Each structure stands twice: as C-alpha cells, then as structure tokens.
Amino acid sequence: GENVEQHPSTLSVQEGDSAVIKCTYSDSASNYFPWYKQELGKRPQLIIDIRSNVGEKKDQRIAVTLNKTAKHFSLHITETQPEDSAVYFCAGAIPPYGGSQGNLIFGKGTKLSVKP
Amino acid sequence: DAGVIQSPRHEVTEMGQEVTLRCKPISGHNSLFWYRQTMMRGLELLIYFNNNVPIDDSGMPEDRFSAKMPNASFSTLKIQPSEPRDSAVYFCASSLSRDSTNTGELFFGEGSRLTVL
Numbered sequence: 001g002e003n004v005e006q007h008p009s010t011l012s013v014q015e016g017d018s019a020v021i022k023c024t025y026s027d028s029a030s031n032y033f034p035w036y037k038q039e040l041g042k043r044p045q046l047i048i049d050i051r052s053n054v055g056e057k058k059d060q061r062i063a064v065t066l067n068k069t070a071k072h073f074s075l076h077i078t079e080t081q082p083e084d085s086a087v088y089f090c091a092g093a094i095p096p097y098g099g100s101q102g103n104l105i106f107g108k109g110t111k112l113s114v115k116p
Numbered sequence: 117d118a119g120v121i122q123s124p125r126h127e128v129t130e131m132g133q134e135v136t137l138r139c140k141p142i143s144g145h146n147s148l149f150w151y152r153q154t155m156m157r158g159l160e161l162l163i164y165f166n167n168n169v170p171i172d173d174s175g176m177p178e179d180r181f182s183a184k185m186p187n188a189s190f191s192t193l194k195i196q197p198s199e200p201r202d203s204a205v206y207f208c209a210s211s212l213s214r215d216s217t218n219t220g221e222l223f224f225g226e227g228s229r230l231t232v233l
Contacts, residue, residue: 001174034221034222046221103171104161106161108157
C-alpha cells in the first residue's frame, strides 16, 4: 500500500521567512496530493492540493510542487506570519478501484512555529 | 450546512467499557472516513465507506473496533471493550466523489477526544 513520509517533524522560522515542508510517497499510482492545516485543538482543513498532471500550483503565499519521477512533493509558504503556526499534514491518494472512493494516507505532520 | 458533526466531543471512560462515537456527514457527501489521531502515530485511517458500504477496514486495529453506516447521514465507531491505548482523538470526515477517479476534499468534524482510564 501507499506510504507517505514527511519532513521535518518540527520547523521554526522567523516571521517573514519562507517555510518548506517535504513529503515522499511510495506508490507511483498515487495521483492526488493534498495538504491540510491543523491549528491547535481544531480539525484539519484543506489548504491546497495538486494532482499528478500538474507540476506546481500556487495560491497566494502558498505553493505546492510535485516531482513524479522522484515521488516527492513539497509545500512552500512565503512571507510567513504568526497565524501560519500550525501542524501541516501532507497526504497521498491512489486512484479508487471498482468505482469506489480512494482513501488518503497522511504523513505524520510538521509542526510549524512562526516567531514574531 | 453545519459541516460534519461528531459526538461526543469528549469522552472519559474506564477500561473495559464500551465506547460509541457518532458522526453525521455533510448532506450529499457519498464517502465517510474514520481517522484516529495520536502524537505518536499521527492521523491513521481506520475505515472508510462509499455509498454506505465499507470499502477498506484494514486500518481497524483489532476486533474490538467496529464501524457501521446504516444510512447516508449517520455512522458509528464502536470500541468494545476499550483499553487505555485507545485514548486518542477520533475524527470523522466526509467527501463527495463526483466520479470514480476523483478524490474529493475531506471535510473533518471537530473530533471526539477519548480518554480511557
């Protein structure tokens, strides 16, 4: 089955700096890679996603890149702000079979701290 | 829509007791997922349903865990008997899969924090 590895487990940056979180996946059939943000005590929420037919996607200060050959994808946050402090999870999904919904396998998470 | 609704938000119980967690997915969503979150293991998929049918329960840790989805608007996760190592936050999530190749966004509930003493 799919295995998703995420690094680093913790990341501390100064406000205004960039933050990069990297993930690798094991199954080359995976075709969907979302990123979820979980603030302390709250639910995970989708912030950006990318599909395997795209190499990069941007949404304001957030971008995600995908290297299918190397089987890794990364989250880039520029001009970090204190409210970016949270745990970020990457995930990979294999296409569903038999018409059913595929499932997401999450990385272990990265705790990002942005210091003012 | 109120989003995915889970109950209870917090549960404290003693080892050996039965625990039932409940979930109401977003209306119209056709997939429902149960995840368990701990510091050590992160977010683990326990089971997921598509159109009320269990598709993959390989993440269910033991026979003590069971899940049902009797209709499109309700699911339960039951632990019987509970053990201290079951202590975790249990999230329910739902999504809409528009076709057989489209993995949709997961919408998580607030989670149920379980403590087994």
